[in-house]
Amino acid sequence: MTAAQKTAALTIEGLRVSIGGHDVLHGVDLTLEAGRVHGLAGESGSGKTMTGLAVLGLLPHGSRASGRIAFGGRDLLEMPARELNEVRGAKIAMVFQDPATSLHPMLTVERQLTEHMRHHLGIGRKDARERAAALLAKVRIPGPEEALKRYPHQFSGGMRQRIAIAVALACEPEVLIADEPTTALDVTVQAGILRLLRGLCDDLGLAVLLVTHDLGVMSAVADEVSVMKDGLVVETGPRGRVLREPRHPYTRSLLDALPVPPGENSP
């Protein structure tokens, strides 16, 4: 591990968000580092998705955000919409919790994958197509060449989620926000996706914010773990420490609620 090259890729400081006058984030702090996976767990409705959407400037209508989201020396909350559009998709990508949000229902998988690549990477149709098929194979879609011609509704729920992951990775982003990217996947396909994400971090220095409620997934890939409750990060620390010696009562309650004692399913 090249722990020496720890660089903050993206820093969230005191992020507050209100929707229609109702506060949903009360000052969230999170740091993502290049080459590291930062796991984010937390209660349903605690604000994990809103945190990710704020980074991308995609909060719902009627939302107000304050605080600071530092990326490449700039504050994303202050960035003009046109510039943010360029950053989004090319440098910071997101896999949405609901794959229906990531994928356009009326466009073939090929178009969704290649249009971004051609725009952001400036490559030709043929190269983009080849890269697209290779990406689909990486996310374990059977028959990638043929799959390019199909539409999202012709795939299973988990396959759509994997296609959404491929779309997010298409332009080789520096930061990936993955909101429950493996919840629609069985554990063997999940293992493949987790290995893929780990590899992108280790080899290309990708910084990942991995939102997951699955503490097994957290334990397998996260370097750091944060836990949210009621719009606040209540605990942050290295994976081993948070999962073995949780300090916050909510984190402890999550671990205590596990139906299967840790280690029991190990081969």
Added chain:
Amino acid sequence: MTVPQTGPLLSVEDLVVEHRTPGRPVVRAVAGASLHVAAGEVVGLVGESGCGKSTLARAVCGLHGAASGRIHVGGRPVTPLGLRRRDPALTGVQMVFQDPYSSLNPRRRVGAQIADGLRTAGDTATSPADLLERVGLPRAFAGRYPHEFSGGQRQRVAIARALAARPSLLIGDEPISALDASAQAQVARLMRDLAVESGAGLLFISHDLSVVRLIADRIAVMYLGKVVETGPTAEVWADPRHPYTRALLAAIPSPDGAGVLPAELPGDVPDPADPPAGCRFHPRCPFVMDVCREKEPDFGPVACWLHAPEPSSLS
């Protein structure tokens, strides 16, 4: 087997369901699957992403026509061959869809949608807010629209709506995937209790094997369109017999904080439009034998030549 009236609540026999798209090869998503759910029983359906679980569930609801095979709910046939039937509520089947958006109408307040279900059941004593409370949401949320919820909250609403209609068969397709660990166990138990108490059956599709283990009486493991192993949950867990079931259980990541990546299944995920000959798992199976490449192990409860019912069938 038994006559329909005294048979299981749900019986699926040799079901084949195909997706046809003009100009594309036929996708045989369900390729001869059999499955039973008794009244008051919870059956967990697990398997690889894309193996046909949702397609099977939709066929049981009458949302997909069957190419062949039989589906009976309460002894009555569900889908006349090739025909679609639109109102599953009439037979007492309710489904919580994998994508909660497709369970809910985006333009109506959730309270009104839950009230529809209560009306179907002729229930005048319960209010939509009561049901929201049972699934762990504030009563006031009845006035919200689906987009005003977080992912997990929306799933709870979809469950409340399905439960309102008092189904005799409840199908949950990944119904709790967006909830945190503590809420998952709680909502899964709630679904189980409500189904079992009222004598309904529950077919619970989930990738979360620890939750399946917690609530299912029996599990059915699916691989590429077929049910490859069924058995009482505790038995399958203690002694998984099909090589695919073994790989599946071995890939559950452990929350021990050790940072160990779980094992992947070797080989490519097969394409249901072009399934391997013989045993469908053979290209990825560590125990593959000659017979596996030629003859499909078409028997239960474990569809694998290592576990053939009697040696004579090995010929």
